[in-house]
Amino acid sequence: MWQANCRRMHNLADWISGTVMGGCVGRNRMDRQGSGRSSTRSKKRGGRNEPLKKERPKWKSEYPMTEGQLRSKRDEFWDTAPAFDGRKEIWDALRAAALAAESNDLELAQAIVDGACITLPHGSLAESYDELGNRYQLPAYALAPPLNLISETANESEAPEHTEKQAPPPPTKQEFQLRVRLSTGKDVRLTASMADTIAQLKKQLHELEEIDLAHQRWFFAGKLLTDKTRLQDTKIQKDFVVQVIVNPNPPVTIN
Incomplete structure (x- = not known):
C-alpha cells in the first residue's frame, strides 16, 4: 500500500x-x-x-x-x-x-x-x-x-493459494447511525442496517428532510449508488460519510 x-x-x-x-x-x-x-x-x-x-x-x-x-x-x-x-x-x-x-x-x-x-x-x-x-x-x-x-499482506501470505474465496456473510439486521452529508452542507443521521438498499434510505431521508426521491443522488468513494445497491455491497462502515447531491431540477426523461 x-x-x-x-x-x-x-x-x-x-x-x-x-x-x-x-x-x-x-x-x-x-x-x-x-x-x-x-x-x-x-x-x-x-x-x-x-x-x-x-x-x-x-x-x-x-x-x-x-x-x-x-x-x-x-x-x-x-x-x-x-x-x-x-x-x-x-x-x-x-x-x-x-x-x-x-x-x-x-x-x-x-x-x-x-x-x-x-x-x-x-x-x-x-x-x-x-x-x-x-x-x-x-x-x-x-x-x-x-x-x-x-x-x-501478512494475512494473504499465510493463506494457501488454492483456497477459494469465502462467500460474503448474509446481510445483518443490526442497525447503526449512518452519516449522510447533503450538498447544502447539512449532516443528517439515518437509522440503517447493512441489508438496507439505497432506495430505502432515500425514503427515510425524504421523511426527515422532505427531499423528493428524484432529487437525491447518492455517492460513496466517488461512485454513484443505484437504488438497488445494498450498504453491504458498498463496504460502508458506520463511521463513513455518504455524500448526497440535492438536485432541485433533475433531468427530464422522455419515454
Whole structure:
C-alpha cells in the first residue's frame, strides 16, 4: 500500500509543480536563489505561517481497520471534499503533501505546500489556508494510519493459494447511525442496517428532510449508488460519510 502511495505521491507532485503552483513556484524559486531552501521554509507569508512539522497525528479506529479499508476511506474523502468547500487545486496539493509527509519526505511536502501558497498556522496539514483565506481541514486518517491497522499482506501470505474465496456473510439486521452529508452542507443521521438498499434510505431521508426521491443522488468513494445497491455491497462502515447531491431540477426523461 505504501509503495503505491509513494508512486501516487510523486505523480501528483509532478502534476502540481507543472499546473497548480503557477506563479507561486516561480516566486519560491527566486527566493531560494538568494537565501537557500531552509530560509524559504521558515518564511511567513501573510501572517503566521509555521514550517511543516515532522510529527503526525496518532489516533485509533473504533474497530481494527485493514489497509484496504483505510485506502477506501481516504479515497472517499479526497474525491468528495473539493465538491463541498475550497478550491480543487489546493485539495490536490494537500493530498500530494500528505502522501509525501507520510512517506517521510518532509522536504517534498514542504515544497508542495510553499509552491501552492498554502499557509500552515500550526505547522500541520490538519489545518491550512489558501491565498484567498479559504480554510482546509484534513482528518487524522488522511494524514496517518491508525494505531490498530491490520496488515493485509501478512494475512494473504499465510493463506494457501488454492483456497477459494469465502462467500460474503448474509446481510445483518443490526442497525447503526449512518452519516449522510447533503450538498447544502447539512449532516443528517439515518437509522440503517447493512441489508438496507439505497432506495430505502432515500425514503427515510425524504421523511426527515422532505427531499423528493428524484432529487437525491447518492455517492460513496466517488461512485454513484443505484437504488438497488445494498450498504453491504458498498463496504460502508458506520463511521463513513455518504455524500448526497440535492438536485432541485433533475433531468427530464422522455419515454
